[in-house]
Amino acid sequence: MLENWDNSLEQLKAGCNERTCCDYLNYWLHEKMEKSRYNQKTIQYIYAAWDVINRNRKKGYNYCWYKNFKLASSEFNNKKQLYEFLEHYDSIKNKLNNVDSSNNIEYCTFIKKMFDLYLEMEKSNTAQIYNDEIRYFQQKINCELSYVKTKCSDKCLHLVFQTKNDNFCQPNENNIGELSKSPKKYEDFNSEENIDIYCNFCTEILPLERDYPGINELCKKLARNLIDITKETAENNDDIKNNCEYLTHWIYDEMRKLPSSTSQSIGNIPFVHKLLDAGYRINETLKNKHCRFKYYRDYSFEELKEMKELHDFFKIYNDINNKITTIGSENSNYCKYISHIYDLYKKYIKNCCEYYYKENHYNDNCSDYFNCDKTYDPNNLLIKLNCSSKLSDEESKKVYDVATIDRLAKLMTEKSEEQSKLLSKSMSEKSKVQTESLAELVTVKPQEQSELIFKDRNVLITSENLFSALLNDPFYVASLGFFGLLGIFFTLFCFYKFTPLGSNFRKKSSGYEISKNNYNQKGRKKLLYENSESNNTNLKNRPYKLAYQSS
DSSP states (O other): OOTTHHHHHHHHTTTOOHHHHHHHHHHHHHHHHHHHTOOHHHHHHHHHHHHHHHHHSOTTSOOOOOOOOOOOHHHHHHHHHHHHHHHHHHHHHHHHHTSOGGGOHHHHHHHHHHHHHHHHHHHSTTGGGGHHHHHHHHHHHGGGHHHHHHHTGGGTGGGTTTOOSSOSSOOOTTOOOSOSSHHHHHHHHTOOTTOGGGGGGGTTTGGGGGTSTTHHHHHHHHHHHHHHHHHHTTTOHHHHHHHHHHHHHHHHHHHHTSSSOSSSBGGGOHHHHHHHHHHHHHHHTOSSOOOOOOOOTTSBHHHHHHHHHHHHHHHHHHHHHHHGGGOGGGHHHHHHHHHHHHHHHHHHHHHHEEEOTTOSOEEESOTTTOOOOGGGOHHHHHHHTTOTTOOOHHHHHHTTGGGBTTHHHHHHHHHHHHHHHHHHHHHHHHHHHHHHHHHHHEEEOGGGTTOEEETTSSOEEOHHHHHHHHHTOHHHHHHHHHHHHHHHHHHHHHHHHHSHHHHHHHHHHHHHHHHHHHHHHHHHHHHHHHHHHHHHHTTTTSOOOOOOOOO
């Protein structure tokens, strides 16, 4: 074949050109050698023979040079799969054009698989071995994004160059039908209508477009939405608050789709601060009403996604509740969605709510995405739908225990009151019995006045037993220890201040200080004296300098 390469190309020209035919030959040969498990020496002989054939060919003829794929088997298969997909993409596209939307699932699934393979290769630690395939994919698919978006709309394939996540689209966990206006709000926020007139607000964002494709368009949408909200709801503060909550969750969710890490705090992601700062500057231009959105700098995009899901659920809770009787075949979808929300509900309730034991009052710390009113407990819907993940009333109440701030104190108080009542009742009954039969039952020993002995010897109450009972109570032990130490310190203080012993101790202490001071003064005097003598001895040798003042 190599010796007659030009003839081979002529025969295959309908299916491939010179470059692609040579690529096919290389992939075919390597796959054959790999399946035959040739050793490295044999492979080298084959490639050496290939070289000899090319060198012996006359000039002016076409050549096909070998590619030595020094790759692991899985890496070679990845290269081959993506290459073949790109070579046959036009054929796939033609077939996709000839089927209606209901029959394109198989084609779209295959295209999605190849797009996933591209992302896997691009993100791998050995991405350099895939450079040719990655470059070829980008050149080929870059002009096909609008097409795949239209034909495979549910796959989000048009985001392939804008994401570093494993999935192009996040799972639509709340896809449960048109239950409320919340999906429509997000759809309005994402509209591209008239966004270019707001480009002046985003001049500082434009340079980020290279690293974060789509951020400039998102900035213009944010500017338009902020201004539209204040215009539409200028007279109603509740509407502004409601729409601003939607806008807050929308902007974080859209930023999450830009290339970044979903696990780190957004305060550590550079473009987040710059985009939100642009939003703050837009707010400053709105004199009457501002749409304030929070900067959750310590949260990750994954946490913000969960907060959005909770927010949207509470907004549509009543719609779901009203529709339960007509759900029918959609029951499993509802159960799956609400079970997912209930897991988030249990996760966030401790930080968002503060309940009071056996009271209806509560504090709501996350009102922008959480509802602490027990009426909106997702488990209520799970019970009505008879979902397998529902909890019983008793189990459901335990969910609130972690968020009940005075539960332990109230339980201890109730327990203490119960024990006090039981003790009081018991002592009252014993006192009555003892009063009625004291003469018959009790003998008092004069020599041990603190000891009572019941004649039937069933009960023995002595001062030793009473002391032992007190020692077994930690409260009394701690109290006795504290007051005992306090008494010792007070006694020592009185001895020190008001007794001859303390007076003698103070005199000794002051005498020591006086002695020490006298010693130091004597030392200083002696030092001064020695210094003065030293100065006097040198005085004779020094010349005198007299200052005269003319009259």
